[in-house]
Amino acid sequence: MRLRFTKMHGLGNDFIVIDGISQRIRLSEDKIRRLADRRFGVGCDQILLVEVPQNPDVDFRYRIYNADGSEVENCGNGARCFARFVIERKLTGKRDIVVETANGIMTLHTLDNGDVRVNMGEPRLTPSEIPFTADQQAVTYALPLSSTTLEISAVSMGNPHAVALVDDVNTAPVEQWGPEVESHPLFPQRVNAGFMQIVSRQEINLRVYERGSGETLACGTGACAAVVAGRLRNLLDSVVKVNLPGGSLTIEWQGEGQTVLMSGPATHVFHGQVKI
Numbered sequence: 001m002r003l004r005f006t007k008m009h010g011l012g013n014d015f016i017v018i019d020g021i022s023q024r025i026r027l028s029e030d031k032i033r034r035l036a037d038r039r040f041g042v043g044c045d046q047i048l049l050v051e052v053p054q055n056p057d058v059d060f061r062y063r064i065y066n067a068d069g070s071e072v073e074n075c076g077n078g079a080r081c082f083a084r085f086v087i088e089r090k091l092t093g094k095r096d097i098v099v100e101t102a103n104g105i106m107t108l109h110t111l112d113n114g115d116v117r118v119n120m121g122e123p124r125l126t127p128s129e130i131p132f133t134a135d136q137q138a139v140t141y142a143l144p145l146s147s148t149t150l151e152i153s154a155v156s157m158g159n160p161h162a163v164a165l166v167d168d169v170n171t172a173p174v175e176q177w178g179p180e181v182e183s184h185p186l187f188p189q190r191v192n193a194g195f196m197q198i199v200s201r202q203e204i205n206l207r208v209y210e211r212g213s214g215e216t217l218a219c220g221t222g223a224c225a226a227v228v229a230g231r232l233r234n235l236l237d238s239v240v241k242v243n244l245p246g247g248s249l250t251i252e253w254q255g256e257g258q259t260v261l262m263s264g265p266a267t268h269v270f271h272g273q274v275k276i
């Protein structure tokens, strides 16, 4: 079949967005991997598949797939791109768009400057919710790797994140540590691995080796998880500029019991069709 899609990105974290309402499609893991392949396919970090909402109180529903074909619960950069997608296709005239993903319901707010602000919900910190194997909840945990032991925070933004502090993101061995953390046995559903450098109490540098996609130029849920981890360690204030290789996001978290707000850009690249 010929599949219509829209290519988009959030700070270089790139997506194939598919309208699964006007075109009936079943995405097998193999089809996802072929579409996401940067040489044999279109190429992307994740695929967003728009579906008819199950819940009458939401405007849209979409599913999220990593490049390796795994379906996931949440995607921060994808949420911003989704808002841009439905606005550009005139599927809504709303400034506040209520969407449903596997993680639950989120509100996407379009800002006057073209950016999108997403209420990412409350972070989950109990090991069973992440999921992470630990005797009890703690601010940090020791995570043994083959050549070192990392001190990580474990945070769920609907999807699991391990966040480690590094002195300099540019010299941190992300290529070596990332894959080991991603598939560490203490994370039964694997994990996104964030490497955070504290610049000040209002700014961090961050690299993320994403579960199912490898290192990306930006990770929205990873930026949220890093700020939560930094605040729990009393290293950050409530509004933080997060510098990722692809650009910067603003993350706000007032503390436990509060939701995390993420603001940043979403970019349309091109419309396309592909035979699958």
Ligand SMILES: N[C@H](CCC[C@H](N)C(=O)O)C(=O)O
Binding pocket: 013, 045, 046, 066, 072, 073, 074, 075, 076, 077, 078, 159, 160, 192, 210, 211, 212, 213, 216, 218, 219, 220, 221, 222
């Ligand atoms: N790789 C992530 C999903 C995409 C998250 C990221 N692209 C974002 O912007 O939050 C996971 O397996 O949980």
